[in-house]
Amino acid sequence: MVNVEQIAGIAMTVITYSGVAKSCYVEAMRKIKSGNKEEFEAEMKKGDENFVLAHHAHLEILNREMTTAEPQITMLLAHAEDQLMSAETIKTIVIEMESIIEEVRGKNKDE
Template identity: 45%
Template sequence: MADLERLSQIAMEIIAYSGVAKSTYIEAARLAREGNFEQAQEQILQGDEVLKTAHETHMQLLQKEAAENTPQVSMLVLHAEDQFMSCETIKVLVLEIIEIYKKLGKEA
């Protein structure tokens, strides 16, 4: 497989895994808003598994670049990096949102 093709494949995998993880985290926030905290936690765990796969794929990209000692930057790779980082940010925010919903539920 050509280098550019492999690089594009890795980037697309990161984008896809990050998107799935992001969706599960958002679903967790929705479930928490409805008071379904156990289901929300299950969604967080599912998202974590997918995010772990995205992280492993991201590491492949970094290792490939380090081994070749020739940084290859494309718009697709930049987009993959952006999606991966935004997913990590969303996870942190959703965890905080869930805690807020729990606290509000105790006060009601």
């Protein structure tokens, strides 16, 4: 039988770590905009570390669902999924923005 309290606790873990990861990725974008490559890399690393923790918690929920054969989707779990995916999306955008910013900076130096 599915333990709703445990699922809720794991979902909150996913939400927490995903939220921190998103914040780190956004902060990384601010750092690269201001030209601070070292701080950009540090924020990205911190974001990645939190994303991995969120992902591990997410896998725990999936494994529990597989072993109990009782799928149960709650609004909290749906929110956790949303947070995890948006963190991944923001990371992808920040990586692309970083390359664009670096390219523009390079062109401006040449002028």
